[in-house]
Amino acid sequence: MSIKLLLELFITFFKIGIFTFGGGYAMIPLITEEVITKGWLTSEQLMDFIAISESTPGPFAINIATFIGYNQQGVLGSILTTFGVVLPSFIIILIIAKAFHKFASNKYVVGFLSGVKPVIVGIIFSVAVGFILKSIFNISVLELSEIDFKWSTLLIFACVFTMTRIWKKIHPIFIILVSGMMGLIIYGLIL
Amino acid sequence: MQFILFWTFFKIGLFTFGGGYAMIPFIHQYAVEKYKWITDDEFLDIIAIAESTPGPIAINSATYIGYKVKGVSGSALATLGVVLPSLIIITLIAAFFMQFKDNVYVEFAFKGIRIGVAVLVLNAAIRMYKKLDKKLLSYFLILIGFLLVLFELLPVILVIVIGGVIGIIYQLVKARGEEV
Structure with missing residues (x-):
């Protein structure tokens, strides 16, 4: 300390x-x-x-x-x-x-x-x-x-940003869940 | 009474x-409707004061309402109440998070989440932009704040103070213009 x-x-x-x-x-x-x-x-x-x-x-x-x-x-x-x-x-x-x-x-x-x-x-x-x-x-x-x-990261950004512009009352936790899932799928399974 | 004050703000924090x-x-529901610590007018005053002073609105309103109910000790209890849940929960998470941060799947998820966070911050900026007065001075100040901080030309605190000083000068010049 x-x-x-x-x-x-x-x-x-x-x-x-x-x-x-x-x-x-x-x-x-x-x-x-x-x-x-x-x-x-x-x-x-x-x-x-x-x-x-x-x-x-x-x-x-x-x-x-x-x-x-x-x-x-x-x-x-x-x-x-x-x-x-x-x-x-x-x-x-x-x-x-x-x-x-x-x-x-x-x-x-x-x-x-x-x-x-x-x-x-x-x-x-x-x-x-x-x-x-x-x-x-x-x-x-x-x-x-x-x-x-990288296309992959740009894709996550485009999806999440569009989602928040369409559905404006969306809760931040939901955005974090969706982007986390996309990260897991794109980095873990595809790349 | 003092316990109710503490407990109410603890719940609000939680x-x-x-x-x-x-x-x-939540604050309105408890402080105005349920316990009648403050009136509706006072509540609106508190929001205005909380927005014009630094610090989180939660802390500002807890301090103010606590003071109205029970003086300085009331404000200390209400503020402690609203802070304590965060302090406990985040300390637990910080201790817990350290064990998971090197997991490869957690890192994949967080690579995505960082992009989500960039979107959250961008949306916060857009939301705050929409609430501004749309006058020429505002656009000028937005540009100043953006460029000075983006290219790390001046410290953030100095940029905020410069904005405030320009705002005061503008108001004084405008007031003088109206007098003449």
């Missing part, structure tokens, strides 16, 4: 907790940056974990904090990361509940959010592009020339 | 799959 790593886990997730506006998926870009550059997860492991988090109860933020904390430093690590990611919300909401009832209609808050929301949409699109490149072509944006083109 | 927004109907 390393006190330094425990502290770093706590601080990293505290930082992530401060800057997550707009729900779980808005967190993925920050997680990607912090956690992958620190070597706590590879981008494949992060994608695997998003699938696990979507198939288990609870908010994504808490689930991923717990998972990474446990992977790095066991139960104590998972408690610290979860505590870290929750603490900013907890403090901010207490202050608002106590003293700042008109918070959501304050002009600076409205202005700040009107700029943050579109930027986050752009950031999430960039994460989606990164994940598509990694999962389908096994490359990242900065190494486009080493493209590894 | 039974909501797929993120914060799935929790809203």
